[in-house]
Amino acid sequence: MSFLPVDEQLAIIRRGIEKIVPETELADRLKASRESGKPLRVKYGIDPTGIDVHLGHTVPLRKLRQFQELGHTAVIIIGNYTALVGDPSGRDHARAKRLTAEDVERNARDYLEQVGKVVDLSKAEVHRNGDWFGTMTFADILQLCGKVTVAQLLTRDDFAKRHAAGTPIFLHECLYPVMQAWDSVVIKSDIELGGTEQLYSFMLARDLQRDSGLSQQIGMMSPILVGLDGERRMGKSLGNYIGISESPYDMMKKFMQVPDGCMKMYYELLTNIPLDEVGTILAGHPKEAKVRLGRTVIGQYHSAADADEAADRWQREVGEGALPTDIPVVTLAALQLTDGALPAAQLLKVAGLCPSTSEARRSIEGGGAYMGAEKTKIEKPDQSIPVTSGLLLWVGKKRFCRIEVT
Template structure:
């Protein structure tokens, strides 16, 4: 078979409604192209792009006139669209379903017609599009494709499908250490799913790991998956670094240095909230006050907790400033 990768630059302009309980924000063409480049980088870690065919569905949708769109839409009923799980749930909850969203599964199905797909791979939430593609292929006198589906992986929140727009994802294009930090946040309740969908470990080994300490199971999971996308030694080093810096609370190996303008200091000191904003650890005074109120701000090698937004912090070059457990900078007075 010839592997064909479809960059959905026109479906992305609509926004995938799969697994959504509300309308997805629409992207600009510039955002779509930026994402497309990122997707190809990630796909290249799994598929040999030199042997695959890469197409953009804008190649055929941009050439369609309004009459062509009407012809395509005439092949799908509203009743059929409302059988799609996400639309059915939103209708039952009396939540808005916009007309442009209904075009997404139709466009996806038409992609299969245009590339003459005989096998299509996707998640279980794509069942409707897969079946609609078969109907459209039959209508065009083409052989009907076979759909191969895999279960949907839930994200780091343990509830919703993993997705970049939801902020609950682990990117295979991320560094080994960034992936490691995220894997260690996977909820215990979904560990079995992650092992089954992301690794080739024997089920007996998975059972043994899950019966033990969750931290050891997550380290094993992370090393296995990271090793698929990075050299194995990087996966091992990422695990060791996480143990040193997070589990054993040692200082990070790389601490960025941030300059503090001496004009901000009065007698060598500055209110804590203002310092957090000046160093970029907080986006604004409200963010800084919230962090301090939650007990997440501290300074010094001993991580002295900042108790109030107006606490005066004596700033000297080399002082460590913390925002949460993982973000830390070293100050340099200039």
Template sequence: MTNVMEQLNQEQLAEVKRQMEIYTQGVQEIIPTEELEAKVAKSILENRPLKIKLGLDPSAPDVHLGHTVVLNKMRQFQENGHIIQLLIGDFTGKIGDPTGKSVARKPLTDEEVKHNAKTYFEQFGKVMDMDKVELHYNSEWLSKLNFEDVIQLAGKITVARLMERDDFEERIALGKPISLHEFFYPLMQGYDSVELECDIELGGTDQHFNILMGRHFQEKFGKEKQVAMLMPLLEGLDGVEKMSKSKNNYIGIDEAPQEMFGKAMSIPDELMNKYFELITDFTPEQNESIKRDLESGKLHPRDAKMLLGKTIVRMYHDKEAAEKAEQHFVSVFREGSVPDEIPVAEWKGNKESSVVDLLVELQLLSSKSEARRMIENKGVKINGEKVEDTRAEVSLTDGLIVQVGKRKFKKIKM
């Protein structure tokens, strides 16, 4: 590294420092940091972009802000002229990544893989310029390996090294089975890095073992080793569990502006700095300023959340939508008024309905049991009046306004 740095002029050294400040922001672990700096310096010296890999098994196509932690870091590299290698694990996806699983994951079919990959591409385009992304499928090379190739690949790693995975150790300790094919998942992910000759691989901290396999196999095949950049996992709106759709503590990047903004206002105060750092497009200087102002009391947490909500909506919709979402929140939640624009639902059914059936029919709640719970928790209003009886009936009239919680409204059109 020293030799490379010594060859740079002052302007180039300043550029290395600038890029490193951006890339290291919010990262949980870099393995190793000095190699990352050396790679950045070499790319500047030789005017050669770095290859940045992100591997995905397309098994969950609904992208939320938790996923964008890694995507935003990829975008930062892309904005500095580096090459993004988006690897869709259509071959490994049929096996399933055992990471964090107490049992083997169900393999995906070809149709499921293609559908999920297409959805990822569409949603990733909200974060990165997909026209400048290299798209790869690891079936391009993994499906061509014969049995002799697989044996040789397996010979480049020990069973003891594979058993270092926490999930494998835990399953053995609990007497739960591990199929032999699961051992091949990290081997294949490591071989992907050999084929792509990537300089850096990004992933969440839960991908620590798999990403280090890339370094291991690149070295075994005589390639320059990639740097592992591990991003922290983002807690969801509950402030405890990792953001997940199954936990219902997420903000989806395809959600409506008002929904996004409203959810952002429920983020716990103690997570504000982390959210600004990991999921916005703010510079390190801007994030540091927000952090100082929050700590000094100059910036109230509520106002910080308003800024965060507007930023999220602006990033995934536009500036105008962000302004409207803020105005809607202030009008409805601070002033307690009904919003000017309410989604209209045409009603063609009976003019009398139970409130429970009405809530489900209007898709304000997903089930009758959920509707009853919401009524019991005093979270349902008809024309501004709270509904307190789960057996209540309502006469439907043109212009009737149904409200669930603080953010969901529907206006009946007969």
């Protein structure tokens, strides 16, 4: 195996990394790998607690792919046993609902299919940590737990905060960082990737590896990708995420919502565009920068043609105000009409654009209801609207339909 010079590898690896612990060991480990021709084992663990991989997940996954392209070995841990416990990182309470083994395995299959859009799974090792935890006896578990003190666990930030606040910390939660660290012992990881909240587990893994007579791993921590709200970490539960399995057009619409202040982070963590070029892009018009970002990232998970089509469609339908291409059709029976017409408020309700006639009246009176391709404003709630097939109705910018009369 022929590796790039260490300084070139470091330049690639360090991009988008917030913290390396201990950083002094990284160059030495890369040098030893290059001299011996032995790839480093780079670990990334995923708990399949859900099935939507979003751009926040891709930050460490993209780093894992970079290590692959540099000639190192990607080792993916599917945490089918740690998922049964639930990662307490960043939470101030215990998980309300624990997943079943069946839930976890179903999610794991979906996860891997999506992860394969980022990492070359044909060249990666994939392990389920149930393969070793499932064979442990109670005596084995006692021996493992005997390697970690309660005082050590309470230095973990989330546990420390909960302990200080008097919030319960359940015993099974304390097993999570121990299990994550033991994964590193089993697969003999040289480097582990994750977010900044994983520092405790990364360091615990080093202790357990040392006690087992192994080389100690290096922890590489990425910043937490901020979601579309510009404030909180990207997450499905917060509704501020972009999923890599969403349609190209849906992804593009969301990219155009990225706050201007987050653009540098998105470019640095989600693309390979050189940072000096990123500076030039961001110095231009924000809209053009977001279109460029959307095209680049969508092309990674779909195709360049899909990305171009999504960008062009956004420009037509949103940027220029043209009609959407996927207008939902609502069918009305002629018997529902009175002399081929309906009062405006009633029409918006039966078309499903408003849940009630009172809300429809408010939308009309507020100037937010339109009809026809030219979006003529509906002036009054009781206005009689002739209803024929092909009639377009709008409430605001996002609720619209085409009427078909049967």
